[in-house]
Structure formats: structure tokens, C-alpha cells
Amino acid sequence: MKLNALLDVAAVAHEAEDEVTVLVDLEAPAAPVDATRAPASLQIVLDRSGSMAGPPLAGAKAALVALIRRLEPTDNFGLVTFDDSAQVVVAAGPLTDKERAVRAVESVEAGGSTDLSAGYLRGLRELRRVASAGGTVLVVSDGHVNAGLRDADEFATVTAKAYADGVVTSTLGYGRGYDETLLAAIARAGNGNHVFADNPDAAGAAIAGEVDGLLNKVVQAASLIVTVEDPVALAHLYNDLPTRQISANQLMVELGDFFGAEGRRVLMKFRVPGMAALGPARIATLELAYVELPGLIEHVVSLPVSVNVVPGDEAAGRVPHPTVRSEALFQEAQESKRRASEAFERGDVGAGEALFDEARDRLREALPIAPAGLDRDIRAELDTVDAMGGMVHDLGTAYVAKLSRESHHQMNRKRGRAPRPGD
Template identity: 60%
Template structure:
């Protein structure tokens, strides 16, 4: 795994408080072998009454395509839910694909929406698979890992509605996802159509360090599910985390990326990054408070430890990187020129925050406020693009074009549609910043 850092300013004034923005670039290794660890995918499918017809039929077609891409050694499970949960495909190796396909095709719509019943039942299925040894797959004892649990799993939730039965509290759902992720179970959510609760599904994805995707129709849902399977099959790193350790008196003022983070000791914060696929790139942006430095010269203000578990060998790795600034006299520091790439990223992430506020406004039906925040998003992106050229500017131009389309849709489409589109875009460009652009199911 590659890790490098760019500072907004690499010099600070002697005996003066300052702030330093740090832009981190991560790049996962590229898989050079066709061998991969068996994957575990647990699908949680909403079959409530609102899914009847094209939505459920489209989801089933996507799941059929998913099964056909997996290997017999991969683990797959399917739980469906309405007012209750039902295990349609018990989680386990895909040794009988034809039987699994028949069970998927036989799913029929039901009643109300109790997502908690489906999610908890799915987590129980994953836990059961984790506890089973691999003797059935490696009868000669050539077991590359003790249990499937060590390789982790992904829970994919597909839902089109607001929860109207069972657990409804967003924070409790997020806590469930966080607890599952602590056991290497990633939670990804696919919001289908325009009736689902984007706040809830987004919170589940954040807590579970997974993705949150919006699909407006069956075709978009199929493409989104295929994208998730791509990531699952190309996964090379599990449970990546970044621990930032600060020098005395230095503090993190802000983590611009909306990622799970917690203090893990005095002057140390750990940020959860989730799993990474082959060759995947990510960007993180931090803002540090640097106190008045009493001595001139190079001073280390923080150190970074990037940790992950490599697949398929399940080897734990750590990469460390010091963060230092040069303390210079005040008149010299006054002549410094901020790094344009870092400054552009700051403006980009401030634009994402405005986009998130736009989504929340559209979700509550406040169109004027939502459009105002989208206008603010565009202005910030204009400023970010003006600082760059080449590939960096091209990426920002694509984001600006997306935001302009969102602004146009805000005058044509229902606010529920725009809310979901902007929320999914925020997730991609803030929480998973740097990951290759996914197909936009909401356009």
C-alpha cells in the first residue's frame, strides 16, 4: 500500500500558532495473480409490497447475474424481509448454483418494511458461516485460513422504502453496522427508487464502512449491484485504518472526510477506511492545529500509521509516515505560497459539505434552501478548478458538470429524487474520495 502526504504549507512561523492542511493519497496494491480468497456476500433484499412488479423483478435479475459471476468456493446468502425476515439462501459455498437461482427467482413480494429483522438475521447468517471451518472446501487440510470470518464479509442491503416496522432509530442501526464492522463485516446499501430513507441507508453504510448507492430504476440497480460485485471480487485489502498520532500540543481540528473515527489514546485518532480493491486510490484531508514552536528548524507535528490485512494471504501490514513542518522566522513565513493542490482539495471538500446540506434540505422538501446550497457547491468547485490544470482539473470539471445536472434536476424532478442523488454523490466524493467514479444510477 502506498501512502504519501502533501501539506498545504510546509513552513510555519516561529512562535506563532498556525493551521496546516494535510492531503493524504493512498493507493492499494494491484493484484498480480488470478488467485483470490473466497468472498462472502450476504444479500438483504426488501420484498415489501412497494417492491412488487418491476423493482423486485429487476433486483432478482441482478442477483441472478451476481450468482453467475461467483465461484463455487464463494459464500453467498440471501435474506428477504417485509414485516418478518426469511432465509431464502442459507449462507455458504455456492456448490449448487442452479438451486440458488431457483430460490432467488421464487421470491415474491410481501407486506410492510422491517429492515432490522432482515439485517439482524443476515448478520446471524454471516456469523454462522464465520464459525464453520473450511474442511468442506479443503478436505486435505490445505486451509489458507482458519475460518471464512478472518477474510471478512460484505452485507448488501437493497431496499426501496422507509422502515415502518421494527427498529427505526438511525443511530441504533449505525451502531449495529459499526459492531459488525469490528468483526470485519462491511455493510453496503443500495437505495432503490425514490421512496427509501436516504438518511438511514447512508448511516448504515457509514457505520459499516461500505458504500451507499442510489438506483432510480431496475437497470441502474443491476449496474450498481454489478459494481459492488466488481469491488468484492477485486478486494486486496481488508479493514484498512489510519492512525494519526500528534506531537504534544498538536491537535486535529478537522477530518474533512465523513469517516468513522475515534480517539485511541492520548494524542491519537484512528480513522476507519474499510476495504480496498486492486489498485484503488483514496484521498483524505486533515486540518491540524500547530502551536507556537519555540525553536527554528524541522519539527515533526504528527505521524501516520496505515494498517490493513492483505488478501489472499491474510497478512497484516503497517506503513508509517512522519509529518513535519519547517519552523522559520515570521517574515519568511509571510512569503509562503499555499500548495494549490491541497487548497483545491479543501475547496472541493467544502463543496461536498454544501452538497450534503442541499441533500438534507431536499429531503425535508425545502427546495429553495436546497438549490441555494447547490449554488454554493458550484461556486466552491469553480474555485477548486481554478487552482488546477491537467487531470486534476478534468476531474473537477466532471464534478462541476454533475452538480449542474443536479441543479437542473432540482427544477424538474421530485425533491426526493434530487435528495437521493445528492446524498449518494456526497458519499462517493467525500467518504470514498479518490475511488474511481461509479456509474450514476440517478441520472
Template identity: 60%
Template sequence: MKFSAALDVNVVAHEADDEVTVMLELEAPAGPPTAARAPSALQIVLDRSGSMHGAPIEGAKQALITLVQRLEPTDVFGLVTFDDDAQVVVPAGPLTDKPAVIERIRGVHPGGCTDLSSGYLRGLRELRRATKASGIRGGTILVVSDGHVNAGIRDADQMADVTAQASRDRIVTSTLGYGHGYDETMLSAIARSGNGNHVFAENPDAASTAIAGEVDGLLSKVAQAVSITVHYEPQVQMLQLYNDLPANQIGDGQVMIDLGDLYAREERKLLLRLGVDGMAALGVVQVARLDLQYVEMPDLVEHTVSLPISVNVVPGDELGDRIPDPTVQSEKLFQEAQSAKLEASKAFESGDLMAGGEFLARSRERLNDAVGIAPAGSADAIRVELADVDRMSEMSELSGAMYMSKMTRDSYHQQNRKRGRRRPQ
């Protein structure tokens, strides 16, 4: 696993409050090319409420049939559907009889209300049972829903607590919001706490593509339970994570950030801000240590990579004019643009098109500033994001608040929570 850090400034003033921004970059290993892929476990939790009638349910069923055809007989697959309550359509287990599984998928039909929690909890139980029986450690749950929850657990934070607990057992939860009527706050919170992905699929074709992308990642997974623990010194009085990832204080001066699973050669970026108080010692001082921990597949070997973060403390009159590293500074502006995009999504979700447009304009300003200082390689990627924000701004006048809230939330997830991630080819 490649793991590196860069600071916007590495010189701070003696006995004066200051701050530094740290950009972390990871790249997962390729994995042994000749080794047989370890069996994977995938549990689908599919909304079959009445709103899924017609093209949505038929498109989802066809996507799941294609998914089953791609998996190996040794892979664990299960399907739970939910409307007023949960139904086990395909008991989770190895795919030893694909034709029978496909026939059961074809038999799914729409029902009544939307009790997502019953479907998720039943699917979680199925996955845990099957992985224990097969000896597979961990797995993935993909929730597919097109509506707002109107039965069972309706509080997003409560559902997020459930997926967070599953994540601690190496079960990743991803969500796919289907159409224009789903609850992006609920599905996004579930995916965040579950260390998975949140994707917006406008129509059956987009849903098929999104499901295929999830399977691509699952089948090329090379690292599980990836986390970064920040061990910071007493001089660090403030720690901010720009990326909206699960982070927990696990001890004095220790914060653990969960990244979930990584597929082969996946790249990720994280941004931290450290506020330091006046340091008495002159010279190079270590202010933090970063421990990257992960389980490498398929042999399930645990690894730890440590990276010290140090600054050079100099007298104030020797500080001079500090010029921040352009790569780190442009990434900071990029993430400020993502924060504005999230606020746009919340405004659109509440029906306020004007406020949403204003937040997108703010996002565009930050991206323009980032392009102006970024090195050539980084600037090209930021221009792509800038074009995407421009496109969303233009669409907001025509597409309506409901559509825009979902599009902007999906984009925020990719560019903030999963920053640097590329879809597997």
C-alpha cells in the first residue's frame, strides 16, 4: 500500500499559535495477478414497494440477474426484498444453482409501503449467517430504494448506528437511490456510516451501471477494514478532517478514521487540518503520527504503516513569507467547494432552488481559485469538476429541486467521501 503525506507549510513560528494542512494520498496494491480470487459475499436489499412498479423493478431485476451471472459458484449471494416487511427471496449462500436463483429474482413483484429497516436488518442477519457458514470474513450489503421510508425506523441517525456496527464487523453497506423520489439524507447517512458508496441512478440503465460498478469493486477488492489512526501530540489543540468519513476518538490524542475497503489500485485522498499552540522547542518537532492499518486479501494478512508528521519551529523573525504548497492548497480549496456543494444539496432537498444555486456558485468560486494555483496535473482534474458544477448550475433551472438535491449529493459523495477513487475498469 502506497501511503504519503504533504504539508501546505512545514515551518511554524516559535511560541505562536499556528496551523498546518496535511494532504494524505493512498494507493492500494494491484494484488497478485495469478492468484485465484477469494470468494466474496454480497447481500442485496431491494425495495419492492408500490412505487417500484413497472420499469424500476424490472430494471433492478435484470441488473441483479446480470450480477448473478458474473459471480462464481463459490461466492455468497442473497436477496432480501422489503415493502411493509422483509422477505427472503434468495437465502444467502454459495451460488451453486444459478438458474434457480435467477428464477427467484424474476418472481419479485412490487408490494406496499417502504420499511427499509426491516429489509436491512433481515439482510444483515442473512449475510452474517452465510459468511459464518462459508468462512468468509466480512461482506457487502447493497440497498436499492426509490422511496421515502414510511414504516419501521425512520430516523437517519438510528439507521446509521446500525450500519456503523455492521462496518465494525467488516460488513460494508452501500446504497443506490433509484429515481427522483428517494430519501437522499437517509441513504447517504447509511452509506457514510457503513463505509460504502452512495449512488444516484435516475433510470434503469443508470441503475444497472451503478450495480455493475459495485460488483466491479467487490470482485477486485484487495484490502479490508482500512483505517488511519491519528496520534497527535499535546501541542495539537485542534484536528479537523475535511472528508466526511467516520472518525472516532479512541483514546487521549488518538482519532481513528475509517475508510472501508479498497479495490485493486484504488487511489484515495484525505485532508487534515492541525491547529498547534505555541511550541517552546526550536527545530524539527513531530506533531503527529499516522498509522495506516488494513487487512490484505486474499490471505487476510494485517498490515500497519506509520508516517510521522513533523514541522520546523523557527523564531518568528525568521519565518518570512510562507508560500503554501500549491498542491495542498488547491486540494483545500477543492474540499471547500465540496462543502458548498453539500449545502447546495441540502437547500435543494428543502425545495429552495435559489439558495441551492447560490451555494453552487460559491462552489464554483472555490474551484476557480483552486485551478489558478494548482500544478498542471492537478489543475486538469479540477477543471473537470468545475465543468461538472457548471453543468449542475445550468440544470438547476430546468430539472427541479428534487432532482438537483440527488445529483449534487451523489457528486459530493464521490468528490469528498471517496476523493481520488476511480471506478474499476
């Protein structure tokens, strides 16, 4: 994998407290053309509660049948459904009899209430039974949980533990009635994707996209260890990624899996105290660790981050690097967008619209300084925020809350991601 870092300012003032923002660019290798793909392991956890009756469940089943057709007989696949309890519809294992699996999927019918935790925990057991190296769980749900585990933080603890054991958890929110806070928290802690699908066609496309990434995965379990030099401090991580404090001066940022040629951007701010000595000074070291597929080869790449300590009059005239500064403003807009989603979810239209205005202000500030390429991202994001703002009164706050949450996920947690094959 490629690892590069760009600083907003390369110089800091002598004996003066300062801040340095660092943009980290990551890029996975292209998928090898002639290599044999390692078997994938995918466990579906499908909501079959009463609200899924009719087109929603029919659309989900059609998407799962198409998924089964695409997998190889050596791939592990399993389907657990849930309403007020969990049911194993397709026992996890190699797809040696696809037609039998298809018939089992087509037999699923709508049931009662929504106990997502029962389905998820049963799905985890199924996946772990056949995939010692981990795999992916995709949760598909259209409703609010009304039985079993309901607290988002408690559920996130479960999915974080699963990720520590090698299981990625993604979520697909189906329709306009699901709990976006819960499903987004599950995906964040499980280092997977969170997608909103408003109708059966969108759900089918979302499930197909998730499988595209799974089948073209070239890197798994990537993490970025940030080691700061005393007394420098990591002041802020802009991306809403799972983190773990390793020691007083070390933080691990979980990046998850990468598909072929995928790129990501991670943005962080360091607080730099007054430096007594002039000249070059290291403020941090970035260490990228990952497992390369299909050979399960472990890699570690290190990159020092240094600044130049100069007299105050030299530092006074510095201009922040436009790429890093515009990316910081872009990510501040994402935070406003996430908070807008929360406001719309609780029905506070005024607060949500004000936060959309705040996001627009950040993006408009970034546009004049953005370099070629990034300016297109910013214009597209302005169009997205404007479009969502126009939907509030026509389509309702519940719809916009979900759309905004999904958009935040893509532009913040998966920032820089290249299109998946087939996108």
C-alpha cells in the first residue's frame, strides 16, 4: 500500500504554541489479474419482521438470489433471518448447492416484531463456525428495534468485539422507518459500510455493491498507528473512525478492508508546543499495518512527520497548503451534515436546516482555494447538500436524516474511496 502525508504548514514558529494539520493519503494495490481469489465469507442477517411484508422483502430476496448466483462454490454464504427470534435459513458454508440456497431464500416470509440482536448474534455464530479467518456480516433492516438489545452504544460494543476477531459488519437501512443512529453506529464500530436504500431497486444495487467490494478485496485489517513525540499531542481526528489508545502517546485508527486500487484520506490535527531548538523536528510517526490478500502477508509501513522550527518572523508569512486547508473545511462540512442528520431524526427542522447552511458555508470557503480535482468534489458536495435541503419539506425529515447520514459515511469515514468495480 502507498502511504503519503501532506502538512498544511511545513514550518512552525520558534518557542510559540502552534497547530499542524496532516492529510494522510492511502492507496491499496490493484487486484492481481491472474491470482486465484481467496474464498470469501459472507453472512446475511435479514429483517423479516411484519413491516418488511410485500415489495421490501421481495426486493431483498431477489437481491440475495442475484448475490448467490455471483458467488463461487468455494465461497462461504449463510442467511439468518429475524423477527422476534432468529432463524437459520441457509446454514453458513460453501455454496456447493446454489439452487438449494436459492430455494431457501425464496421461502422466507414476513413475521412479527424486530429483535435485531437475536439475528446478529446468531449470524455471528454461523460465520465463526465456518470462517476462522473472519468475514463480513451484512445486516438488512427496515425498522426500529423493539425487542432484544436496543442501545446503540451497547450494540456497537458487540460489533467492535466482532471486528477485533476479524468480522466486518455492514448495515443496509431499508425504506424510511429504520433507526439510522443504531445502524450507523453498528457499521462504524464494525468497520463496515452503512447504506440507505429507499426502495427494492436501491436495496438490490446496495447489496450488489457490498459484494463487489468483498470479492475484490486486496487488503484486510488495515490500521494506522499514530505515535506523537512528547510533548506534541493529537488534537483532533476529523474522520469518524474507530480508534484505540495503545499508550499515552500512541493511538490506533482502524481503517478496515480495502478493495483493489481503493484510495482513502485521513485527516488529523496536532497541537505543537513551543519548540526551543531551531531546525527540523519530528512531531509524529505514522505506521500503517495491513494484511495483503490472497497470500495473507503482513506488512508494516512507517512514515515520519516533521516540521521546521523557524524564527517567528519567518513563520508569520506562511500560507496553509490549499489541499490540506480545503480538505479540513470539507470535513468540517461533513460534521455539520452529521449533526443535521441527528436534528432531522428528532424532527428539529430549524436546527437541521441551519446545520446544512453551516455545511454550505464551509464548502464555499473551501472552493476558491481548492486545487483541481478537489474543487470538483466540493462542487459536487455543495450540490448534494442543496439537493438534500430541498427535500426536507417535500420528502420529510426522516428521509433526509437517512440520506444525510449515509452521505456523511461516504465522505468522512470512506473519504477518497475510489469507485468499486461495477460502480
